[in-house]
Every structure is written in structure tokens, then in C-alpha cells.
Amino acid sequence: QVQLVVSGGGQVQPGGSMRLSCAASGFTFSDYVWSWYRQSPSMELELVAHIGTAGDATNYADPAKGRFTISRDNAKNTVYLQMNSLKPEDTAVYSCKTWGPIWQYGSAPLNTYWGQGTQVTVSS
Numbered sequence: 001q002v003q004l005v006v007s008g009g010g011q012v013q014p015g016g017s018m019r020l021s022c023a024a025s026g027f028t029f030s031d032y033v034w035s036w037y038r039q040s041p042s043m044e045l046e047l048v049a050h051i052g053t054a055g056d057a058t059n060y061a062d063p064a065k066g067r068f069t070i071s072r073d074n075a076k077n078t079v080y081l082q083m084n085s086l087k088p089e090d091t092a093v094y095s096c097k098t099w100g101p102i103w104q105y106g107s108a109p110l111n112t113y114w115g116q117g118t119q120v121t122v123s124s
Helices: none
Strands: 003-007 010-012 018-025 033-040 043-051 058-060 068-073 078-083 092-100 111-114 118-122
Touching: 003 092, 018 033, 018 092, 018 118, 033 068, 033 078, 043 068, 043 078, 043 092, 058 068, 078 092
Parallel strands: 010 118
Antiparallel strands: 003 018, 018 078, 033 043, 033 092, 043 058, 068 078, 092 111, 092 118
8 A cells, every 4th residue: 555644844934944754655665756846826836856766866946946955765765855944935735746666667657646745834
């Protein structure tokens, strides 16, 4: 049974930091690519950050560059989003998404799983 459990949301003051976690089970975590997305009433679903299977390939949306860091711990089956220097415009519901297995790419349909969203509110 596939499970993705997101934790770490809440309220933080502008300039503060927060770390989100997405713990997975039910599939081979290390074979899957991971992303964090966010959405708010004022924005469409937005890709925030992306990380490859080994953790050495990452990319970020422009608003996240220099402030957010995506990482993964394949031993703990968990992906993280460290968010620093948070701004009110970062307020959104954040969700993790994964797809894979990567070795099946191009040869068969891939699985896609989403974690539940967690609210991040940046406000004084």
C-alpha cells in the first residue's frame, strides 16, 4: 500500500524558516523522482523544486532559487524541502509528488503518487 505522509507545515513569520518532510512507503523510494508543488487561491499549481533519484540533480523554480533546498534521504524514504527567508507570497498549500520507477522510463507507464497538502502560512 502506497503512502506519502507530509509533515512540517504551519505558520511562520516573514524571514523565518520551515522544513517540510514527505515520508513514503509501499514502493522502492530510491527508484523514484521527487518534486514539491504549491498552490494558493492566487496562484496555479506551481512546481517548486525537483530532485533526481540519487539526490545529485536538483532544479528550482525561480521564486525558490537561493532560498529553498530540496533533498532526499533514501535510507529513510523521505524527501525534504528546507525553506529559508520565507516571504508572505510563499503562503500556499505544499504537496509532494513522485513518479517512477525511473528505470521504467520510456518503456512502460510510470506510477505517479501525491502526498496530502500541508498549509504553509507566512505572516506576521
